[in-house]
Amino acid sequence: MSEKKNISKTSVKQVLIVDNNEDLLISLKEGMRKYRSRFSVLLANNGEKALEVLKHESVSVVVSDVKMPKMNGLELLLNITNDYPEIPVIIITAYGREELEWMARRSGAVAFISKPFSLSELSNKILTLLKKESDGGVIKSISTGVFMQLAEMEEMTCTIRVHSDADDTVGVVFFRDGKLLDARYGDKIGDDAIFIILALEKTQIRIQNSCPATVEPKIRIGLQAVLLEAMRLKDEADFQEAVEPADNTVEPAPGKTVKENSARRPPAKAAATLPKKKPVQKRKRSAKKILRYIQEKTGKKIGTDQIHSDRDWEHSITLALKIGDLFKAGRLQCGYIHRKNEQPVFFIPGSPSAILNVDRMSPRDRMFNIARQID
Structure with a gap:
């Protein structure tokens, strides 16, 4: 799997168009300016450059030609299906559709368009896919963990995108029939990603009422075990933050030096003092x-x-x-x-x-x- 960085969300959704025809790319970008309140357009002239864009940008839809140098559209599609299963891909081609569509659909493509095509035809396909990204609604009032429990209880099949306003990042979680399958956050997948997503603060949850058929189980433990472990990790992080020593380094006076480890430190008893949490009320009876x-x-x-x-x-x-x-x-x-x-x-x-x-x-x-x- 290619290396990915933590990617930021943007207020306007982004669409990546990939084609080796530079004139077509420029024409499509100019023609789609009228949709700039709905989405912005990113460009790449081959599959390799498209993957570079995906490492650094939050992309909602990819539109790709098939015949391209260095990495063709089907190879790009396979990479996206593996590394970014939440991103739908529209395949554009001038070739016969039946055999190509069969191959592309097996590889994860969700829509097709044949050359020559009109700007409105492609734009409508893009807008349809963008609507699906949150066709199940947007939630701000409950935590990610609580929503995931609801998804399990209701046996939901969905893709949820968790946007954090605190650090401007996004994580993706996949459910099928109430079973937690996989999660993605930057270059993290599965177990590594889900614990980071559950720790995100000031979140907004966008619900897509579907889960890509290509998503396979990568989280090997049940949801309840995941939630308990996430809580344990949070408690551990809170404890580490509480015991983090303050910076009490003393700057030397002019003309003097301070020997290593001789800077003033708080008394040992004070250094060991932790902020006390409100004690849990215990019952008088067993x-x-x-x-x-x-x-x-x-x-x-x-x-x-x-x-x-x-x-x-x-x-x-x-x-x-x-x-x-x-x-x-x-x-x-x-x-x-x-x-x-x-x-x-x-x-x-x-x-x-x-x-x-x-x-x-x-x-x-x-x-x-x-x-x-x-x-």
Whole structure:
């Protein structure tokens, strides 16, 4: 895969046109000036130069001729499909269409246009593809992680582009039937890219209601594991930032020198002091005692077995706690998990959490009300 740099987004989308006919390139660029509020045009006269442009620019659509020196259009198409699967490619050619279209479609092309063609015909194809880039809407109000969980739950097939206003970059994430497949950010792919994208701040999410057929799974762990690892990495980064030593170097007085390592430093005790986070409020009772209390207060046996701990549930409970933190919803006090072909589960988070398999006719709302009253 070719080396790519972190690319910036622009307020106006960019279209790259690739053809070895310089006169045609200039003519197309001039003719498309009337669409400058919708997109701007970048030019390249062969496939190699086109790949160089893609390394440094955020491109939404590529239009490419087939017959070109150094690297023909089909070779360029294969490179784009592999390295930039989110970018749709329009193939233009003067050759017979059936065999070429079959080859190009197998390689990832999404549209075709034959020479001679009109400016309006090509422009309409470009505008159609640009609309698809956000045909599922634009979201600013929720985090990338929360939207990805929604995509999984709703079994969405989509391509999401995450734009960061904080550092003016863009990352791309691919879902098919609710499964997280791949991610791209600069020269990073798969696992390496997804953690960077999840760490982006001040984001805007553009949703495309499709995922290229050529995208293959490159993220080998499930979404929940990805989100937990992203949170761990963020906590680690916050800790490193908190312990980063301040620059207390003392400039020497005129005519004097300061020996190496002799600059004034804060006392050892002060250097080790970390900013304290607000302590998490702990319950006075264990999770098992709380659940036992709820069971007693309902006035009848609600569980079908003993109150117990189960490591298999800890992962899901931990994720629920993290989601609550993302929404700043406060402390998770209890939860009820409905299972289609198995008994429901009522739980109290803790260390360890308390689990109880309950009857489907159990007074769930009353159990919640009792849990809310417990300190």
